[in-house]
Amino acid sequence: MKLLLQLFLAFFQIGLFSIGGGYAAMPFILQQAVQKYGWLTLDEYADLVTIAEITPGPIALNSASFVGMRTAGIWGMVIATLGNILPSVLIVLLLARLYEKYGQQQFMKSMLENMRPVVIACILSAGIGLLSIACGAVLTTVSLRTLFPVVIFLLAFILLDNKHLQVNPILLLCCGSVVGILYKLVF
Amino acid sequence: MDKPDKSLRFLGKLFWTTLSLSAFTFGGGFVIVSLMRKKMVEQYHWIDDEQMLDFVTIAQSCPGPIAVNGALIVGYHLAGFIGAMAALLGTILPPMIILSIVSLVYRMFQGNPWVAAAFYGMRPVVAAIVLQVVWSLLKPFVHDRKFIQILVCLGVFCLLFFLKINVVFIMLCSLVLSAAYALYQAREAKR
Numbered sequence: 247m248k249l250l251l252q253l254f255l256a257f258f259q260i261g262l263f264s265i266g267g268g269y270a271a272m273p274f275i276l277q278q279a280v281q282k283y284g285w286l287t288l289d290e291y292a293d294l295v296t297i298a299e300i301t302p303g304p305i306a307l308n309s310a311s312f313v314g315m316r317t318a319g320i321w322g323m324v325i326a327t328l329g330n331i332l333p334s335v336l337i338v339l340l341l342a343r344l345y346e347k348y349g350q351q352q353f354m355k356s357m358l359e360n361m362r363p364v365v366i367a368c369i370l371s372a373g374i375g376l377l378s379i380a381c382g383a384v385l386t387t388v389s390l391r392t393l394f395p396v397v398i399f400l401l402a403f404i405l406l407d408n409k410h411l412q413v414n415p416i417l418l419l420c421c422g423s424v425v426g427i428l429y430k431l432v433f
Numbered sequence: 434m435d436k437p438d439k440s441l442r443f444l445g446k447l448f449w450t451t452l453s454l455s456a457f458t459f460g461g462g463f464v465i466v467s468l469m470r471k472k473m474v475e476q477y478h479w480i481d482d483e484q485m486l487d488f489v490t491i492a493q494s495c496p497g498p499i500a501v502n503g504a505l506i507v508g509y510h511l512a513g514f515i516g517a518m519a520a521l522l523g524t525i526l527p528p529m530i531i532l533s534i535v536s537l538v539y540r541m542f543q544g545n546p547w548v549a550a551a552f553y554g555m556r557p558v559v560a561a562i563v564l565q566v567v568w569s570l571l572k573p574f575v576h577d578r579k580f581i582q583i584l585v586c587l588g589v590f591c592l593l594f595f596l597k598i599n600v601v602f603i604m605l606c607s608l609v610l611s612a613a614y615a616l617y618q619a620r621e622a623k624r
Contacts, residue, residue: 311532334497426554
């Protein structure tokens with residue numbers, strides 16, 4: 247019961263403060279599920295982000311279901327998901343009412359524009375965290391095994407950043423898994 | 434064109450539309466919202482393009498998953514509170530079902546060295562995906578030479594990553610400061 251309450255509160259907070267979609271939720275998931283409650287290890291968190299990315303649906307909901315299911319089964323999953331969406335339900339329905347009445351608000355727009363660099367910084371910090379989990383070993387020892395993920399990262403980044411290629415991220419992840427397995431076969 | 438109303442038939446259609454969007458769309462909120470536009474604007478003519486754009490702005494600016502926010506606001510617009518609930522249910526059911534299966538499978542395979550090898554190869558790719566998103570968000574600032582925004586972004590990153598300042602605290606501060614500055618901007622614009 248206490249665990250369910252913690253799950254609900256943790257994902258309520260994650261939902262409440264992640265403005266700007268799934269990636270913005272990641273630093274909060276790291277803080278709540280890994281650092282505060284220890285529901286996941288750092289490696290499991292990295293896997294969770296991978297899993298949320300390769301399964302369909304919103305990333306934050308995928309994460310809520312995954313963490314809830316792992317820590318407290320079906321009920322954990324339901325409670326975590328409900329906690330995650332409750333802030334949306336309250337705030338969006340309120341705004342939807344206002345929108346139907348008054349239309350768009352300039353104040354809201356410029357406020358969000360001001361917040362943008364901070365939101366980007368949150369995602370950046372999550373991204374650097376994931377990078378250090380994937381490739382951080384190279385900072386202590388330089389070997390084939392530690393350089394390998396760095397090469398994959400750079401290749402993936404360059405491919406994704408090329409506008410003309412339109413690389414599908416899911417496909418790229420599949421390639422990554424194949425390369426990982428091949429690496430193990432060879433070395 | 435199916436006229437939006439509160440009949441069970443219409444609510445069912447709304448539910449199935451958001452369910453299929455959530456179940457078959459990879460890659461998170463922005464992708465789902467653009468597909469939502471394709472279905473609801475181009476195919477069903479439930480709303481027009483301009484409304485959709487407003488809805489996306491609101492969905493993006495509210496806390497929480499963008500796909501959930503988008504479903505809620507479109508559902509509410511089409512059929513009131515009950516419409517919002519139908520669209521919401523359609524959006525949250527697929528992740529719950531799919532991820533509960535995946536988390537069971539993950540537990541079974543967690544120690545398996547081949548699965549570990551696959552994740553070993555995927556982790557750098559995920560990092561690349563996230564950081565490329567960051568780069569594409571930062572690019573317009575670099576392009577327009579908005580150095581203050583870039584400095585704020587890097588400064589906040591240092592606070593978060595090196596000094597381990599609480600994310601919630603940072604968001605609250607930025608919310609208050611952004612609102613204050615927006616008020617100031619509004620007052621300046623009036624002059």
